[in-house]
Amino acid sequence: MTRQSVIANPPPQKNSSHSIQSLLDTASGQLSAASETAMLDAEVLLCHCLDKTRSFLRAWPEHQPSPHQIAQFQLLVEQRSQGTPVAYLTGQREFxxxxxxxxxxxxxxxxxxxxxxxxxxxxxxxxxxxxxxxxxxxxxxxxxxxxxxxxxxxxxxxxxxxxxxxxxxxxxxxxxxxxxxxxxxxxxxxxxxxxxxxxxxxxxxxxxxxxxxxxxxxxxxxxxxxxxxxxxxxxxxxxxxxxxxxxxxxxxxxxxxxxxxxxxxxxxxxxxxxxxxxxxxxxxxxxxxxxxxxxxx
The missing domain is CATH 3.40.50.150 (Vaccinia Virus protein VP39)
Structure with a gap:
C-alpha cells in the first residue's frame, strides 16, 4: 500500500460530540432553564439509557454510547426540558x-x-x-x-x-x-x-x-x-x-x-x-x- 493511499483512506474517527461527557454537557445546558439540578438530571437519564451507574459516567467520560442509546437519551432530555419529572421518565425512584x-x-x-x-x-x-x-x-x-x-x-x-x-x-x-x-x-x-x-x-x-x-x-x-x-x-x-x-x-x-x-x-x-x-x-x-x-x- 502506498503512502498516498494511506492518506487518502484514513481510519474512521469517532465523533467526540457523542462521548458521555459531551452528551452530559450539552444536555445540562439544555435543561438549565427547566431544572435547578440540570447536570444531575442529565446524569440520571443517561444512566437509565445505558443501564449503568453514575460512577461509570465518571470513570469513562470518553465512552461513546450506541446511536440507539443516544437517540433515547436525547428524547428523554427533550421531555425533561418540557417539565416531565425525571422519576416518570425513568419509571423509578429511590426511597x-x-x-x-x-x-x-x-x-x-x-x-x-x-x-x-x-x-x-x-x-x-x-x-x-x-x-x-x-x-x-x-x-x-x-x-x-x-x-x-x-x-x-x-x-x-x-x-x-x-x-x-x-x-x-x-x-x-x-x-x-x-x-x-x-x-x-x-x-x-x-x-x-x-x-x-x-x-x-x-x-x-x-x-x-x-x-x-x-x-x-x-x-x-x-x-x-x-x-x-x-x-x-x-x-x-x-x-x-x-x-x-x-x-x-x-x-x-x-x-x-x-x-x-x-x-x-x-x-x-x-x-x-x-x-x-x-x-x-x-x-x-x-x-x-x-x-x-x-x-x-
Missing part, C-alpha cells in the same frame, strides 16, 4: 434505599415522607407482631418499607385508585414482601379490619388555590393525590374521624401534612379526642408529621 416503580398514576416519593417510616419503626419493635395500615398508599412506599423492615407485622395498604394499587402490588412483588395485603378503598370506607397499632397516611393536603401546584414536578402528578378541599384539610379530618373506629386502645394515628398546617392538624386531632398530640419536623426543620394516641374514655 429508604430501595428502588420503587413509579408512574404518572402515583406521587413521586420524596425524602420528607421517610419521617413517617422513622416514627413508625420507633413505635413498633422489630421483635414483636403488629398491625399497620397505610391509607392512600400510592406506589406503596410506606406500607412496603414497613413490611420489609418489620417482617412480623401484618400490613395493609389501601388506595381508591386501581392504577395506583397495580403499581404498589408490582413493587411489593419486586421486593418479595409477603406480609402485606392490598385493598381498594376511599380511606376506611371498605376497610373492615380493626385493632391497628398504627394508622398511617400521606394524604392529599394541598389547597386547590396553592401556587405550588403550577410549579415543578407537581404539575405532572395526579391531582387526586395532591389536592384536598377546605384549605387542604378535608382528607386529614376524615382520617382523624374514621381512624378512631379502627385503632386498638393506645394505637397511634400518624399523618403527613404541609409545612404550614401544624396548628390546624393538631386542632383536628384534639377535636376528635386523640391524646399526646405531637408534631415532628422533617430534615429541613419543617413541621411534617402529626401523631396522636387513641385512648378511648
Amino acid at each position: 429508604w434505599s430501595r428502588n420503587f416503580k413509579v408512574s404518572p398514576d402515583v406521587l413521586i416519593p420524596r425524602p420528607d415522607t421517610e419521617l413517617l417510616i422513622e416514627l413508625s419503626l420507633a413505635l413498633l419493635p422489630k421483635d414483636r407482631p403488629g398491625k399497620i395500615i397505610d391509607l392512600g398508599t400510592g406506589s406503596g412506599i410506606i406500607a412496603i418499607t414497613l413490611a420489609v423492615e418489620r417482617p412480623l407485622a401484618q400490613v395493609f395498604a389501601s388506595d381508591l385508585s386501581s392504577a395506583a394499587l397495580d403499581v404498589a402490588q408490582y413493587n411489593a412483588q419486586q421486593l418479595n414482601t409477603s406480609n402485606i395485603s392490598f385493598l381498594q378503598s376511599h380511606w376506611f370506607d371498605n376497610i373492615q379490619e380493626t385493632g391497628f397499632d398504627l394508622v398511617l397516611s400521606n394524604p392529599p393536603y394541598i389547597a386547590d388555590n396553592d401556587p405550588h401546584l403550577h410549579e415543578g414536578d407537581v404539575r405532572f402528578e395526579p391531582a387526586s393525590a395532591l389536592i384536598s378541599p377546605e384549605n387542604g384539610l378535608r382528607d386529614i379530618r376524615l382520617l382523624a374521624e374514621q381512624a378512631r373506629l379502627h385503632l386498638k386502645d393506645n394505637g397511634q394515628l400518624l399523618v403527613e401534612h404541609g409545612y404550614n398546617q401544624q396548628t390546624e392538624v393538631q386542632a383536628i386531632f384534639n377535636e376528635f379526642g386523640y391524646q399526646k398530640v405531637n408534631t415532628y419536623a422533617d430534615l429541613s426543620g419543617n413541621p411534617r408529621v402529626t401523631s396522636g394516641i387513641w385512648e378511648p374514655l
Whole structure:
C-alpha cells in the first residue's frame, strides 16, 4: 500500500460530540432553564439509557454510547426540558434505599415522607407482631418499607385508585414482601379490619388555590393525590374521624401534612379526642408529621 493511499483512506474517527461527557454537557445546558439540578438530571437519564451507574459516567467520560442509546437519551432530555419529572421518565425512584416503580398514576416519593417510616419503626419493635395500615398508599412506599423492615407485622395498604394499587402490588412483588395485603378503598370506607397499632397516611393536603401546584414536578402528578378541599384539610379530618373506629386502645394515628398546617392538624386531632398530640419536623426543620394516641374514655 502506498503512502498516498494511506492518506487518502484514513481510519474512521469517532465523533467526540457523542462521548458521555459531551452528551452530559450539552444536555445540562439544555435543561438549565427547566431544572435547578440540570447536570444531575442529565446524569440520571443517561444512566437509565445505558443501564449503568453514575460512577461509570465518571470513570469513562470518553465512552461513546450506541446511536440507539443516544437517540433515547436525547428524547428523554427533550421531555425533561418540557417539565416531565425525571422519576416518570425513568419509571423509578429511590426511597429508604430501595428502588420503587413509579408512574404518572402515583406521587413521586420524596425524602420528607421517610419521617413517617422513622416514627413508625420507633413505635413498633422489630421483635414483636403488629398491625399497620397505610391509607392512600400510592406506589406503596410506606406500607412496603414497613413490611420489609418489620417482617412480623401484618400490613395493609389501601388506595381508591386501581392504577395506583397495580403499581404498589408490582413493587411489593419486586421486593418479595409477603406480609402485606392490598385493598381498594376511599380511606376506611371498605376497610373492615380493626385493632391497628398504627394508622398511617400521606394524604392529599394541598389547597386547590396553592401556587405550588403550577410549579415543578407537581404539575405532572395526579391531582387526586395532591389536592384536598377546605384549605387542604378535608382528607386529614376524615382520617382523624374514621381512624378512631379502627385503632386498638393506645394505637397511634400518624399523618403527613404541609409545612404550614401544624396548628390546624393538631386542632383536628384534639377535636376528635386523640391524646399526646405531637408534631415532628422533617430534615429541613419543617413541621411534617402529626401523631396522636387513641385512648378511648
